[in-house]
Amino acid sequence: MEQHSTRPGSMTGTPAGDGQAQGQPALPHTGVTMTGAEIFVRALEAEGVKVVFGHPGGAVIKIYDEIARLKPTFEHVLVRHEQGGTHAAEGYAKATGQVGTVLVTSGPGATNCVTGIADAYMDSVPIVVFTGQVPVPLIGNDAFQETDTIGVTRSITKHSFQVRRVEDMTWMIRAAYHIARTGRPGPVVVDLPKDVLLAETTFQYPSDVQDRIRGYRVHTTPNPAKVERAARMIARARRPLLYVGGGVNGAGAAPELLELAHKARIPVTTTLHGLGAFPEDDPLSLGMLGMHGTWYANQAVQHCDLLIAVGARFDDRVTGKLEAWAPHAKVIHMDIDQACVSKNVWCDCAVLGDVKESLRALLPLVDPKDTQAWLDEIAAWRAECPLAYEHDGRLHAQFVIEQLRAISGGDAVVVSDVGQHQMWTAQFFRYKHPRSHITSGGLGTMGFCLPAAMGAAFGLREQGKDLPVISISGDGGFVMNAQELGVIAKHRLPIKIVVINNQFLGMVRQWQELFHQERYSQTNLADTNPDFVKLAEAFGIEAMRATSPEEAEDVIARAWQITDRPVLLEFRVVPEGMVFPMVPAGAATDDMITARFKE
Amino acid sequence: MPDTLTSQQILRKQKMGEPVYSDDAEHIHRHIVMVLLENHLGALNRVINLFSQRGFNLESVAVGETEDPTVSRLTIVTTGNDRIIKQVIRQLNNLVDALEVEDLTEHEYVERELLLLKVKYTPENRAALMENAHIFRGKVVDITKDTMTFEVTGPTKKVNAFLGLMKPYGIVETARSGRVAMRRALVFGS
Structure with missing residues (x-):
């Protein structure tokens, strides 16, 4: 295909959102001779880094010495586990749209980051992870705290660099941020051997490194012929549907999406990461699709004749059995990543480029449409099977989420962990704003939530945004990175830390109940859970517990009085709650399990 | 193709x-x-x-x-x-x-592979081996009193054919370069 041109000269334009360090006059410290460690600090300053999540150790001790000595323009946040650091950088990146930065030592410091790097890779989150390394002459000798970090992280990074000469430090750092931020974003690892941090050279921060990474090409401008074709397909469609992914949040294309949907009256369903890209109080919103999406969104997918995928990658949790998915639909795929096209689902028209640019190009070519018959059909599905849960006087997680939505009015950044509560948070919060929902989708990393919420809170504080951060975890995932409570307490981050405690690894329990004859193998956490209120108090964080709907409303109201510090809320919810509707893994979307409840 | x-x-x-x-x-x-x-x-x-x-x-x-x-x-x-x-x-x-x-x-592309092949020889079959190599435009690059090493270059099919031909004589060792290939230049007007 012609747009897959691979000629080195085919790069056009400057990638959008790039250039924190461009167009500036001579940077301070230019031409001064200094150590690699100081160059590192000055390079981060030049790059415009505001927050670094890190943990010191032997290989990077020189950098930490320089941070103490130079008092740089960025803030260093001492996290309590490197995994927490990487998730915090992800949360920071997702909340602000800026690249998150992590600094850790060699060996275990680096390997502890692996989960976070893999998570960022799956969810296209721009982070740069700096790892210490043993001195170059010792690499490969099984030196103390040596790990082949580049080798270990190769298949979970967008790119990686090892700085083997101090002269290469600045361009590699510049290139790392450029690569992480542009195109389809992703994690970049920069490995820093200790002797390079001690070696000296003159500081010179490049603004343009394209000649150093000439194989890196980002096509942001869509092919006009493809855009015209997409417009013709939209004009012909009678039952069009927009299927919106995280790419729209990432590209800041929510206003263009809203305009397109309204102009042509096309209903919108979003993926887990697409939540927030289209306001769910809009009548055209169908909420989330896929395994735990709404029944009506999935019905719309199954009956649409045109599926317009924008910044989405046709994940298996969205499609289920591919052969049976969207059987009547022609597919338009708008994406920045050429490798995503026709990967899982055959696409009839690929519009490659920045989705914001692509939508902008498409908008004038699309005429207002009459889709009322199609919208009526969807409305009937919505009435037939809305999202619902049992109202039996006991405390259900869905009720908690609804209350959090009510008190915040949707003006909050919600971070969720992985499992049942994640799906309820996706289904019941009804997101209004782009970047207001942060979760671990692709990798499904339990323990993601608390540190990611911490990173998001740092990001919002730095941007001067007075939005509350709501961290919603289950009892299983919360314990996996609970150590970061100390950091949240120290910085008095105003996070509402919600623990949905059902005493089970709920999602696994649900599968065991539905597909494994109710053999609840190793999912009961009652005997190993801490007292969450006491745990929070041990870190100096106020905490409250609710066991009934009335108590839940009460503690939420009280928690919202606290705006200058964190507060933990534990909700003891029914243990047997299930996430419905559900498409069993690998099943056809038409075989969705819906549940009828006593209202 | x-x-x-x-x-x-x-x-x-x-x-x-x-x-x-x-x-x-x-x-x-x-x-x-x-x-x-x-x-x-x-x-x-x-x-x-x-x-x-x-x-x-x-x-x-x-x-x-x-x-x-x-x-x-x-x-x-x-x-x-x-x-x-x-x-x-x-x-x-x-x-x-x-x-x-x-x-x-x-x-459209051209491909070549290089083969180094060490075979046993006897005074009786030495001429036959040399003749085979000649047909394939191969060269003798090393010789001892009972082994000869040939160098043959060509498309993989040709290299395979040569190997098959030499097999009965007793192969001691083979080394193949793997294919290298290149697109044919476009000829205008054809």
Whole structure:
């Protein structure tokens, strides 16, 4: 295909959102001779880094010495586990749209980051992870705290660099941020051997490194012929549907999406990461699709004749059995990543480029449409099977989420962990704003939530945004990175830390109940859970517990009085709650399990 | 043109336990993929990773510097499902270190492989061996009192034919370079 041109000269334009360090006059410290460690600090300053999540150790001790000595323009946040650091950088990146930065030592410091790097890779989150390394002459000798970090992280990074000469430090750092931020974003690892941090050279921060990474090409401008074709397909469609992914949040294309949907009256369903890209109080919103999406969104997918995928990658949790998915639909795929096209689902028209640019190009070519018959059909599905849960006087997680939505009015950044509560948070919060929902989708990393919420809170504080951060975890995932409570307490981050405690690894329990004859193998956490209120108090964080709907409303109201510090809320919810509707893994979307409840 | 696997070949691969994707048996072909790569640390690893994580066996990989010493050229030969290979090629294009990627089997191309072959000889069959090598335009590059080493260059089919011909004489050792391949230049007006 012609747009897959691979000629080195085919790069056009400057990638959008790039250039924190461009167009500036001579940077301070230019031409001064200094150590690699100081160059590192000055390079981060030049790059415009505001927050670094890190943990010191032997290989990077020189950098930490320089941070103490130079008092740089960025803030260093001492996290309590490197995994927490990487998730915090992800949360920071997702909340602000800026690249998150992590600094850790060699060996275990680096390997502890692996989960976070893999998570960022799956969810296209721009982070740069700096790892210490043993001195170059010792690499490969099984030196103390040596790990082949580049080798270990190769298949979970967008790119990686090892700085083997101090002269290469600045361009590699510049290139790392450029690569992480542009195109389809992703994690970049920069490995820093200790002797390079001690070696000296003159500081010179490049603004343009394209000649150093000439194989890196980002096509942001869509092919006009493809855009015209997409417009013709939209004009012909009678039952069009927009299927919106995280790419729209990432590209800041929510206003263009809203305009397109309204102009042509096309209903919108979003993926887990697409939540927030289209306001769910809009009548055209169908909420989330896929395994735990709404029944009506999935019905719309199954009956649409045109599926317009924008910044989405046709994940298996969205499609289920591919052969049976969207059987009547022609597919338009708008994406920045050429490798995503026709990967899982055959696409009839690929519009490659920045989705914001692509939508902008498409908008004038699309005429207002009459889709009322199609919208009526969807409305009937919505009435037939809305999202619902049992109202039996006991405390259900869905009720908690609804209350959090009510008190915040949707003006909050919600971070969720992985499992049942994640799906309820996706289904019941009804997101209004782009970047207001942060979760671990692709990798499904339990323990993601608390540190990611911490990173998001740092990001919002730095941007001067007075939005509350709501961290919603289950009892299983919360314990996996609970150590970061100390950091949240120290910085008095105003996070509402919600623990949905059902005493089970709920999602696994649900599968065991539905597909494994109710053999609840190793999912009961009652005997190993801490007292969450006491745990929070041990870190100096106020905490409250609710066991009934009335108590839940009460503690939420009280928690919202606290705006200058964190507060933990534990909700003891029914243990047997299930996430419905559900498409069993690998099943056809038409075989969705819906549940009828006593209202 | 790509070497299409016949049903016979698929059966044979299955017998030998090699991966054949039965659903798409008819879409499985041999592909020759050319990659121009930054000539530095770790670049090759990333390319190979993309094939190995999909379970593709690389039949041969040939790497060498190009006329530009900062660029190396890879020729990868692999057999697999066309759709998946197409996708792997797209992923190769995403690699920061990959300057150019091309599936040569989609085009007209020339390919060559070099074989070094050490065989036993006796005074009686020495002339026959030399004659075979001559027919294949091979050369003798090393000789001892009972072994001879031949160098033969050509398309893989020719190299295979030469190997088959020499097999009965007693092969001591073989070394093959793997294929190197290049697109034919476009001839205008033809």
